[in-house]
Amino acid sequence: MQTFRQDLLHSLRHGLQTGWQRAVQTARLSCGVPDYDLYVRHLREHHPERTVPSYKEFFRERQLARYKGTGGRCC
Amino acid sequence: MNTAVPAQSPAGKILWAAIAIVGAFCLGVVALRRGEPINAIWLVAAALSVFVIGYRFYGKFIEHSVLQMNPARATPAVLRNDGLDYVPTDKWVVFGHHFAAIAGAGPLVGPVLAAQMGYLPGTLWILFGVVFAGAVQDFMILGLSLRRDGRSLGNMLRDELGPVPGVVAMFGVLVLMMIVLAVLALVVVKALTHSPWGTFTVACTIPIALLMGSYLRWFRPGRILEVSLIGLVLLLTSIWMGKAVYDSATLAPLFDFDAKSLAWMLIGYGFFASVLPVWLLLAPRDYLSTFLKIGTIALLALAIFLAAPTLQMPAVTKFIDGTGPVFPGKLFPFLFITIACGAVSGWHSIIASGTTPKLLANEGEARMVGYGGMLMEAFVAIMALIAASSLHPGVYFAMNSPSALIGNTVQSAATAISQLGFVVTPEQLAQTAKNIGESSILSRAGGAPTLAVGMAQLLHGILPGKSMMAFWYHYAILFEALFILTTVDAGTRVGRFMIQEIAGLFHKPLRETRSWTGNLLATVICVSLWGYFLYQGAVDPLGGINTLWPLFGIANQMLAAIALMLATVVTVKMKRERYVWVPGVPAVWLIVCTLTAGWEKLSGSISFTAAAQKYAQGMHDGKLLAPAKSVAEMQRIVTNNYVDAALTGLFMLLVLAMVGFSLRALLNAWRSNRPTAHEEPYVALASVAG
Structure with missing residues (x-):
C-alpha cells in the first residue's frame, strides 16, 4: 500500500x-524559439567542431530569424 | 501499402453510434426549433459532435486512403534535423504551435458579421465547411509538404504546376496580404473611434512593449514567459487606468480621435514599427499577443460553458435575401465569403507548408495537427458566433450598421432598427454604451466591438461587479487591437521583404535588406499599399468594413481554392484518381463562390461599379448624394469604388488563370500511366532513428 x-x-x-x-x-x-537544450545536444553530437552559442546568443539569432520569412502568423 | 482503415471493436462502434445520435439530435434542435430561443449549449454540443465524427472518420479516411500517410516513413524533421528549423517535436507541442500560428482575428470577425443572417446559416457553413473543406485543405497541404522536405506552398506550386503558376500565386499572396492588413487595421480604427478608454489602453501597449523589449535584451535575455507575465500585469493596469482617463475631463479629450486621425496614426505606427529593430517593439508585442490570444480563447470558452447564454438572434433572419444592413449580398455566395477563417482559410496553407511540417516527428501525427488544428479554429468561430448571437439583436444591428442607414443618435438608430423588425429603445442603446464605458455603440462595425460587448456580457454574468462590464469590454478590445497591430507590424515587414525581392529584379542594390535606402523605400511602398485601403475604409461614409471585408473574403477563399487545386492535381499525379473529389469538390465550390461573389461585385445592383456610376451620375447632374457631403467626397467614392472593382477583377483573373494551369496539369497527369508527383524518395524511419 x-x-x-x-x-x-x-x-x-x-x-x-x-x-x-x-x-x-x-x-x-x-514565439519562434525552439528548444535550446535540444539544439546544444544536436551540436555536440553532429557538429562537435562548432562553438556552442550561449542561450542569449541563441535567443537573439532566433528572434531575428522569426521575422524574416513569409507567413508565420494568420489573419 | 497500408491503406485500410483499422477495424473497430464492438464497444467502439457503440460509442461512435452514440456520438452520432447525440450530434444529430443537437443539430436537429439547432436547425429545426422555431419560435422559442434556444440555449447556446445545443450549438456547442452539435459542433463538438460534428468535429469528433469528422476527425475520426473523414480525417482518418483522408489519412489512410487519400494521402496514405505512413508512420514508418521518415519525416523532414527526422531526415534534416538541424536543431533549429527542422526538429522532431512532441505532437502536442506541434499542435499547440500550429494552432497558435493559424488562430487569429479572422475567425472572430467573420462570424460576427455573418450573424446578420441569423445564427443557423453561419453555423452550418462553419461545421460542414471545416469538415469537408477547411480541415481538408490544411491537412492535405501539410501532408504534401511533409513528403517534399517541408517545402512552401509557392515552391510546391512551382514543382507540380510549373514556374508561371508559382509566380502568379505568390503575387496573389502579396495582394491578399495588403488587403488583410488594411481590413484588420480598419477593425482597430472602428473599435477606437471616439473611445478615449480604448485608445489610451492600446496606446499604452507601445511603452509596455518597449520596456519588455529592453528587459529581454539587456536585463534577462530570453526570459519570454517572465517578461510576458510582467507585460500582462502592466496591460491589465492600463485597462484599469483607462477608466480614470475616460472619467477625466482634461485627459479624455487627449485620447479622443476620429476615424481619419486614427487611420493616419496606424499608418505612421506601421511604418516605424517595421523599420525599428525587431527586438525592441515587434517581438515583445508578438509574445504578449500570442499568450493573450490563447488565454482569451480559453476565457471565451469558459464564459460560454459557464454562462450558457440564450441565443437572442433568430435562427434565420430575412436578410438572407441580400438586404442586410451589415453587408450587402445574398446568402449565396456572400455567406461563404464573409466567413472565411473558421470554415476554410487560404492563409493556413502557408502555415501548413511553413514551420509545422519541419517539426512533425511522424507522418501518423499529421492528422491531429493539420485536421485537428483547423477543427479547433472552427470551434473558435462557433464561439464568436454564439457571443454575437447572444446579444440583443437591436444592439447587434445598432453596432454593425453604417451611420448612413441608422443616423448618429440613439433615437434615429432605435427608430431605423425597429423598422427593420428588431424592436429596440433608445434607452437600451444608451444604457449599453454606458455599461461598457463608451459614449456611443453606434456603427462600430468590424466584429471586434460586437464580440467585446458579447464577451463582456457573458463574463459579467459569471463575475458580476460594478464597472466590471466596462473592464471586460476594454479587455476584449485591447486583446484584439494588440493582436491585430502585431499582425500589421509583422505583415508590413514581410511585405517589405517581398517588395524588395521584386524590386531587386530591376535594380540589384534595392534587394539588400540591410541597406537603408532599399529598406525605407520598400517599407513606404508597402505601408502606402495597405494604408490606401485603410484610409479609404476609414473615411468611407458607408462604413468601410462592408466594402473591404468582401474583398478580403474573396482573396482569402481564392488562396484556399489555389491550395485545394494543388491538392487535387497532386492526387491525380499520384494516380489516386478515385479520390479526386476529396480536394476537388471543395476546390470547385470555392471557385464558384469567389467567381460569383466577384461577378456580383463587378456588375449588378450591389457592385462597386454600380456605386461608382451612381455617384458619377450624381456629379454629372450637379446633385449631392447622401451620405457624401461635398463634390470632393463624391469624387472620392467614385475613385475608390473603381479601385475596388479593378482589384476584384484582378482576383477573378488570378483564379481563372490558376484554374487553367491546374486543368492542364490535371489532364496531363490523368493521361499518364504512372505517378508523376514530385515526392521525395522514401526513407524508412527505422533506418535513421536513434
Whole structure:
C-alpha cells in the first residue's frame, strides 16, 4: 500500500513535470524559439567542431530569424 | 501499402453510434426549433459532435486512403534535423504551435458579421465547411509538404504546376496580404473611434512593449514567459487606468480621435514599427499577443460553458435575401465569403507548408495537427458566433450598421432598427454604451466591438461587479487591437521583404535588406499599399468594413481554392484518381463562390461599379448624394469604388488563370500511366532513428 502510494505520487509528479516542460516548450515555440537544450545536444553530437552559442546568443539569432520569412502568423 | 482503415471493436462502434445520435439530435434542435430561443449549449454540443465524427472518420479516411500517410516513413524533421528549423517535436507541442500560428482575428470577425443572417446559416457553413473543406485543405497541404522536405506552398506550386503558376500565386499572396492588413487595421480604427478608454489602453501597449523589449535584451535575455507575465500585469493596469482617463475631463479629450486621425496614426505606427529593430517593439508585442490570444480563447470558452447564454438572434433572419444592413449580398455566395477563417482559410496553407511540417516527428501525427488544428479554429468561430448571437439583436444591428442607414443618435438608430423588425429603445442603446464605458455603440462595425460587448456580457454574468462590464469590454478590445497591430507590424515587414525581392529584379542594390535606402523605400511602398485601403475604409461614409471585408473574403477563399487545386492535381499525379473529389469538390465550390461573389461585385445592383456610376451620375447632374457631403467626397467614392472593382477583377483573373494551369496539369497527369508527383524518395524511419 505504502509503495503503491509512493508510486502514484512519483508518477503524478513526473507527469506534472513533463506537462509543464511541454507547455513551456509550446509557448516558446509559438514565439519562434525552439528548444535550446535540444539544439546544444544536436551540436555536440553532429557538429562537435562548432562553438556552442550561449542561450542569449541563441535567443537573439532566433528572434531575428522569426521575422524574416513569409507567413508565420494568420489573419 | 497500408491503406485500410483499422477495424473497430464492438464497444467502439457503440460509442461512435452514440456520438452520432447525440450530434444529430443537437443539430436537429439547432436547425429545426422555431419560435422559442434556444440555449447556446445545443450549438456547442452539435459542433463538438460534428468535429469528433469528422476527425475520426473523414480525417482518418483522408489519412489512410487519400494521402496514405505512413508512420514508418521518415519525416523532414527526422531526415534534416538541424536543431533549429527542422526538429522532431512532441505532437502536442506541434499542435499547440500550429494552432497558435493559424488562430487569429479572422475567425472572430467573420462570424460576427455573418450573424446578420441569423445564427443557423453561419453555423452550418462553419461545421460542414471545416469538415469537408477547411480541415481538408490544411491537412492535405501539410501532408504534401511533409513528403517534399517541408517545402512552401509557392515552391510546391512551382514543382507540380510549373514556374508561371508559382509566380502568379505568390503575387496573389502579396495582394491578399495588403488587403488583410488594411481590413484588420480598419477593425482597430472602428473599435477606437471616439473611445478615449480604448485608445489610451492600446496606446499604452507601445511603452509596455518597449520596456519588455529592453528587459529581454539587456536585463534577462530570453526570459519570454517572465517578461510576458510582467507585460500582462502592466496591460491589465492600463485597462484599469483607462477608466480614470475616460472619467477625466482634461485627459479624455487627449485620447479622443476620429476615424481619419486614427487611420493616419496606424499608418505612421506601421511604418516605424517595421523599420525599428525587431527586438525592441515587434517581438515583445508578438509574445504578449500570442499568450493573450490563447488565454482569451480559453476565457471565451469558459464564459460560454459557464454562462450558457440564450441565443437572442433568430435562427434565420430575412436578410438572407441580400438586404442586410451589415453587408450587402445574398446568402449565396456572400455567406461563404464573409466567413472565411473558421470554415476554410487560404492563409493556413502557408502555415501548413511553413514551420509545422519541419517539426512533425511522424507522418501518423499529421492528422491531429493539420485536421485537428483547423477543427479547433472552427470551434473558435462557433464561439464568436454564439457571443454575437447572444446579444440583443437591436444592439447587434445598432453596432454593425453604417451611420448612413441608422443616423448618429440613439433615437434615429432605435427608430431605423425597429423598422427593420428588431424592436429596440433608445434607452437600451444608451444604457449599453454606458455599461461598457463608451459614449456611443453606434456603427462600430468590424466584429471586434460586437464580440467585446458579447464577451463582456457573458463574463459579467459569471463575475458580476460594478464597472466590471466596462473592464471586460476594454479587455476584449485591447486583446484584439494588440493582436491585430502585431499582425500589421509583422505583415508590413514581410511585405517589405517581398517588395524588395521584386524590386531587386530591376535594380540589384534595392534587394539588400540591410541597406537603408532599399529598406525605407520598400517599407513606404508597402505601408502606402495597405494604408490606401485603410484610409479609404476609414473615411468611407458607408462604413468601410462592408466594402473591404468582401474583398478580403474573396482573396482569402481564392488562396484556399489555389491550395485545394494543388491538392487535387497532386492526387491525380499520384494516380489516386478515385479520390479526386476529396480536394476537388471543395476546390470547385470555392471557385464558384469567389467567381460569383466577384461577378456580383463587378456588375449588378450591389457592385462597386454600380456605386461608382451612381455617384458619377450624381456629379454629372450637379446633385449631392447622401451620405457624401461635398463634390470632393463624391469624387472620392467614385475613385475608390473603381479601385475596388479593378482589384476584384484582378482576383477573378488570378483564379481563372490558376484554374487553367491546374486543368492542364490535371489532364496531363490523368493521361499518364504512372505517378508523376514530385515526392521525395522514401526513407524508412527505422533506418535513421536513434
